[in-house]
Amino acid sequence: MRLPMDAIRPSPKNHPKRNRTMENQFNRHHGARSRTFLPGQAVWAKDYRNGKEKWTQGHIVRRSGKVIYDVDVQSSIWVRHANQLRHSYLPKRQSNDIPLNILLDTFELPQSVPAACRKQNKAKKDGPTRRSQRRRKPTSVLQVDPQQTSYRHHLQRGGVRWSKRDNP
Incomplete structure (x- = not known):
């Protein structure tokens, strides 16, 4: 309730x-840690490519938000x-790749790559398509019968198969 005195001196x-x-106790109990990174700092970034989780080395480019960072990994920026x-205590990896033409000149190898090698490299990248070896049963159409009380089918070994309409 506001009184005339509130107009003169508003309440804080x-x-x-x-x-x-309480915040410190909660963080100790649940193992929460403050994670801050500085630009240029070496880090391990989680890599979700190829359907596998792994860690790839990179370094922090900048901080985008409170906990969001831009990371330079293999000449690309990941958010x-x-x-x-994760903090990395290793120095940034140096690329030891030597251009192919220098290697070919050094060992006096032909510059062209045989067609068989090109096909083999392409097959490695794409990989064979994997198919399941499971035998699939053909689907059966549910015949709706108003007089039928249940659509449960009793199996030979005591199990029960439920139709999609009668799922518990």
Whole structure:
């Protein structure tokens, strides 16, 4: 309830203060750690390519938000959450790749690549298509019968198969 005195001297806003003691206790109990990274710092970034989770070395380019970072990994920029980054105590990896034409000149090899090698490399990249060896039963159409009380089918070994209409 507002009184005329409130117009002269407004009441202070009740902002709840952070309970640092409780926050620290919670973080200790649940193992939460503050993760901050600096630009140029070496990190391991989670790599989700090829359907496998692995870690790839990179370095922080900049911080985009409170916990979002831009990471330079193999000459491309990835955006990662701080939980998807780990500190790296290794120096940034140096690329030891030597251009193919220098290797070919050094060992006096022909410059052209045989067609068989090209086909083999393409097959490795794409890989054979994997198919399931499971035998599939043909689907059966549900015949709706208003007089039928249930669509359960009793199997030979005591199991029960439910039709899609009668799922519990």
